[in-house]
Amino acid sequence: xxxxxxxxxxxxxxxxxxxxxxxxxxxxxxxxxxxxxxxxxxxxxxxxxxxxxxxxxxxxxxxxxxxxxxxxxxxxxxxxxxxxxxxxxxxxxxxxxxxxxxxxxxxxxxxxxxxxxxxxxxxxxxxxxxxxxxxxxxxxxxxxxxxxxxxxxxxxxxxxxxxxxxxxxxxxxxxxxxxxxxxxxxxxxxxxxxxxxxxxxxxxxxxxxxxxxxxxxxxxxxxxxxxxxxxxxxxxxxxxxxxxxxxxxxxxxxxxxxxxxxxxxxxxxxxxxxxxxxxxxxxxxxxxxxxxxxxxxxxxxxxxxxxxxxxxxxxxxxxxxxxxxxxxxxxxxxxxxxxxxxxxxxxxxxxxxxxxxxxxxxxxxxxxxxxxxxxxxxxxxxxxxxxxxxxxxxxxxxx
Amino acid sequence: xxxxxxxxxxxxxxxxxxxxxxxxxxxxxxxxxxxxxxxxxxxxxxxxxxxxxxxxxxxxxxxxxxxxxxxxxxxxxxxxxxxxxxxxxxxxxxxxxxxxxxxxxxxxxxxxxxxxxxxxxxxxxxxxxxxxxxxxxxxxxxxxxxxxxxxxxxxxxxxxxxxxxxxxxxxxxxxxxxxxxxxxxxxxxxxxxxxxxxxxxxxxxxxxxxxxxxxxxxxxxxxxxxxxxxxxxxxxxxxxxxxxxxxxxxxxxxxxxxxxxxxxxxxxxxxxxxxxxxxxxxxxxxxxxxxxxxxxxxxxxxxxxxxxxxxxxxxxxxxxxxxxxxxxxxxxxxxxxxxxxxxxxxxxxxxxxxxxxxxxxxxxxxxxxxxxxxxxxxxxxxxxxxxxxxxxxxxxxxx
Numbered sequence: 005x006x007x008x009x010x011x012x013x014x015x016x017x018x019x020x021x022x023x024x025x026x027x028x029x030x031x032x033x034x035x036x037x038x039x040x041x042x043x044x045x046x047x048x049x050x051x052x053x054x055x056x057x058x059x060x061x062x063x064x065x066x067x068x069x070x071x072x073x074x075x076x077x078x079x080x081x082x083x084x085x086x087x088x089x090x091x092x093x094x095x096x097x098x099x100x101x102x103x104x105x106x107x108x109x110x111x112x113x114x115x116x117x118x119x120x121x122x123x124x125x126x127x128x129x130x131x132x133x134x135x136x137x138x139x140x141x142x143x144x145x146x147x148x149x150x151x152x153x154x155x156x157x158x159x160x161x162x163x164x165x166x167x168x169x170x171x172x173x174x175x176x177x178x179x180x181x182x183x184x185x186x187x188x189x190x191x192x193x194x195x196x197x198x199x200x201x202x203x204x205x206x207x208x209x210x211x212x213x214x215x216x217x218x219x220x221x222x223x224x225x226x227x228x229x230x231x232x233x234x235x236x237x238x239x240x241x242x243x244x245x246x247x248x249x250x251x252x253x254x255x256x257x258x259x260x261x262x263x264x265x266x267x268x269x270x271x272x273x274x275x276x277x278x279x280x281x282x283x284x285x286x287x288x289x290x291x292x293x294x295x296x297x298x299x300x301x302x303x304x305x306x307x308x309x310x311x312x313x314x315x316x317x318x319x320x321x322x323x324x325x326x327x328x329x330x331x332x333x334x335x336x337x338x339x340x341x342x343x344x345x346x347x348x349x350x351x352x353x354x355x356x357x358x359x360x361x362x363x364x365x366x367x368x369x370x371x372x373x374x375x376x377x378x379x380x381x382x383x384x385x386x387x388x389x390x391x392x393x394x395x396x397x398x399x400x401x402x403x
Numbered sequence: 404x405x406x407x408x409x410x411x412x413x414x415x416x417x418x419x420x421x422x423x424x425x426x427x428x429x430x431x432x433x434x435x436x437x438x439x440x441x442x443x444x445x446x447x448x449x450x451x452x453x454x455x456x457x458x459x460x461x462x463x464x465x466x467x468x469x470x471x472x473x474x475x476x477x478x479x480x481x482x483x484x485x486x487x488x489x490x491x492x493x494x495x496x497x498x499x500x501x502x503x504x505x506x507x508x509x510x511x512x513x514x515x516x517x518x519x520x521x522x523x524x525x526x527x528x529x530x531x532x533x534x535x536x537x538x539x540x541x542x543x544x545x546x547x548x549x550x551x552x553x554x555x556x557x558x559x560x561x562x563x564x565x566x567x568x569x570x571x572x573x574x575x576x577x578x579x580x581x582x583x584x585x586x587x588x589x590x591x592x593x594x595x596x597x598x599x600x601x602x603x604x605x606x607x608x609x610x611x612x613x614x615x616x617x618x619x620x621x622x623x624x625x626x627x628x629x630x631x632x633x634x635x636x637x638x639x640x641x642x643x644x645x646x647x648x649x650x651x652x653x654x655x656x657x658x659x660x661x662x663x664x665x666x667x668x669x670x671x672x673x674x675x676x677x678x679x680x681x682x683x684x685x686x687x688x689x690x691x692x693x694x695x696x697x698x699x700x701x702x703x704x705x706x707x708x709x710x711x712x713x714x715x716x717x718x719x720x721x722x723x724x725x726x727x728x729x730x731x732x733x734x735x736x737x738x739x740x741x742x743x744x745x746x747x748x749x750x751x752x753x754x755x756x757x758x759x760x761x762x763x764x765x766x767x768x769x770x771x772x773x774x775x776x777x778x779x780x781x782x783x784x785x786x787x788x789x790x791x792x793x794x795x796x797x798x799x800x801x802x
Contacts, residue, residue, distance in 0.1 A: 362431070362770075377774075380779060386465040389466035393468065398466065398468065400468045401468065402463075402487065
């Protein structure tokens with residue numbers, strides 16, 4: 005739950021908040037008995053931690069593992085149970101596609117079907133991107149009644165289909181049966197109003213089959229996760245902030261666009277992101293900066309690389325501190341323990357630094373130390389409220 | 404959120420709960436590195452703390468600074484997001500006015516307007532009470548259609564206007580534009596049903612101008628925060644308690660009246676409050692006792708005085724302990740760090756003592772020690788539930 009009266013008590017001030025997200029930051033001990041954060045040499049984080057308030061956030065609910073969408077929405081101050089970001093939209097955002105109002109995005113897979121139309125390989129032999137990209141391009145030839153489709157290649161067997169046209173809604177079922185030995189499914193409307201989308205999706209499936217008929221491997225496409233951009237009040241409306249996003253990766257820029265952040269050019273690396281932060285420092289009162297590499301290493305199950313990525317993150321910290329933000333929050337959107345090679349449900353370490361954050365005096369920023377921090381455990385979406393409070397951007401609630 | 408089945412599981416027992424509220428108790432380190440609680444010499448609290456369970460409460464939501472109304476409602480077991488106490492009602496309660504059902508209270512300011520009606524001083528030069536009190540009295544001459552107004556002097560330029568009559572509702576805008584260089588605003592209905600209140604308020608404004616026309620400084624009045632008493636189920640209904648309030652200050656008696664407490668005569672000091680506690684010890688199973696002076700010192704930014712007020716509070720503690728309450732809760736309604744000279748968002752230290760509360764063995768009652776206590780961090784409105792549980796006033800939930 006988020007705080008329902010936040011807009012009424014929010015006030016604009018010149019103070020600056022920096023939200024530094026190391027993606028998938030939280031980890032777990034490997035056979036050494038220590039987690040990635042516990043193993044990494046992080047002199048700057050250590051010094052900062054001792055002078056900050058520490059705690060753990062719960063992105064959605066205890067025990068719940070969240071995707072990047074839900075995790076970031078929470079950090080941006082929104083209840084991830086209220087605003088759902090579904091598969092098609094996430095895939096579009098990750099591909100750098102800007103969805104317009106009314107667009108419905110779906111995730112697509114090239115697949116192989118036999119003469120009877122039964123799926124024999126859901127991933128078309130994991131066809132490489134060089135082969136699949138021209139096929140995705142070819143699907144743009146599909147002609148639909150009262151709608152258009154634009155197909156974007158992604159990676160290997162994956163593509164994104166974006167449907168646009170009057171009266172499309174996203175409450176429809178998938179054509180992907182998610183198993184082999186079955187034919188692609190008819191797309192059905194799951195709620196009144198979504199009938200046109202279902203009809204258009206079925207037309208698309210039929211034409212995909214025709215357009216790819218002569219291919220050997222990728223002779224069909226499956227679509228799933230039809231979804232539209234969630235209607236989220238902007239951070240300017242909701243929190244009276246003037247927020248900016250700095251991310252080298254399209255997905256996080258897309259998520260930031262959902263909440264109305266100004267997207268700054270973060271280049272292609274964290275170094276370039278920090279350069280952008282300095283360049284635009286005067287222009288915003290809230291900066292979201294994204295560090296991707298902790299998550300990628302965790303997802304790959306590469307404990308040593310995650311440790312190294314944390315150490316690199318630490319080395320950049322003085323550049324952020326030199327700007328003297330009034331409030332600095334360092335956290336992750338979720339945990340990604342290398343030993344699990346995946347996102348996990350473990351609460352996420354958070355560090356809050358400001359003149360009135362308090363100093364816990366805990367000299368290392370780790371999962372176990374954060375469990376002893378003065379912030380306790382709290383909902384991920386409350387971290388923005390705490391940051392705003394510490395930046396004196398909130399008035400008193402109630403007389 | 405409060406526990407929705409509390410009434411079903413509540414039971415009456417002879418056990419006694421004392422809720423001892425040191426207003427604005429939580430503080431923050433000053434340049435010495437220690438907070439007020441950390442600095443104060445509190446031998447009785449120290450001994451008690453070691454034999455109690457400690458924790459931190461969050462009155463409304465992490466990062467949210469609450470007013471006294473919301474903070475106390477939470478301590479009385481109510482969700483402060485559900486029952487809002489607005490400015491007019493708080494001002495009336497603080498002035499010792501008993502509002503009847505259907506009354507609408509507004510906070511008033513005497514102000515200065517020029518010949519064209521533009522506000523030149525929102526506080527009429529902070530006119531002293533001796534001058535403003537007779538003017539407030541004069542405003543009682545206002546004649547309104549289908550309603551009456553009673554005006555009470557407060558302090559300096561402030562007054563309270565209480566409107567009564569059939570069909571008044573409080574969803575109306577303010578006449579106070581909250582800035583100079585503008586004329587007073589027309590009061591507008593903000594929801595259906597509040598039209599009569601808006602009309603009556605505008606009649607009042609017109610007559611205030613006429614009644615004060617010959618004054619030099621206070622020649623007009625502005626009103627804001629129109630509000631009625633919130634409809635709150637009594638503590639007797641909700642918790643099956645027989646509660647009493649002991650407070651030397653009218654605001655806290657007023658807040659206690661909202662939840663149906665019996666108001667005992669607390670005299671004019673904490674010493675007299677404790678005398679009342681002893682006198683009425685046999686008559687109730689729940690006592691709320693209010694200690695004001697910690698908050699006043701914090702609001703004044705007087706660190707040393709807040710330390711001293713905590714030490715005085717500590718000195719009185721043996722008198723409460725001598726009564727051997729089954730459960731004793733010591734906490735604040737919010738934090739008021741002297742360094743901020745205001746209420747703050749920082750979680751509030753709480754101490755719970757009872758035969759089965761557990762003993763944390765932490766030998767000093769401070770903000771940082773409470774962050775390590777066995778109660779953890781929890782919503783302010785849960786403290787009553789914990790107190791009732793420890794007093795065996797709650798049955799099992801669910802079969």
